[in-house]
Amino acid sequence: MKSHQTAQTMKPATAAKKLGVYLPATPAEFQEGVVSRTELNELQANPPEWLRELRLNGPHPRPVVAAKLGVSIAGLARGGVTEALTTEQIDALKEDRPEWLEKERATQAEVRKEAARIKKRDAERAEQDR
Known part of the structure; x- marks a missing residue:
């Protein structure tokens, strides 16, 4: 058994799909990185302005x-x-x-x-x- 867990990550496209947003409209730093499960949960719980704007408009x-x-x-x-x-x-x-x-x-x-x-x-x- 492992003594430490690695963070579960996903591609930006997967995260965008889970957030219900169009990936090309997201900020460059979101598109270019990986998103951890913790980061995704935080985005869902406390969406930043860019995410609120995309979901709205x-x-x-x-x-x-x-x-x-x-x-x-x-x-x-x-x-x-x-x-x-x-x-x-x-x-x-x-x-x-x-x-x-x-x-x-x-x-x-x-x-x-x-x-x-x-x-x-x-x-x-x-x-x-x-």
């Missing part, structure tokens, strides 16, 4: 954009959105309500509805098996 990574628009990441791609978007751009899309966005929101609603149906069915089956 973006640019946001595609998973965050998809969530804010209520569509899947694949739906974003089908709609032609392949880059990170700012909060302002996301709000403009919500206001403009392009046809692709309405279609993808409807598709996502159906996916959620089907997932809920399957979950309910499985719960009922599990209850019957008891």
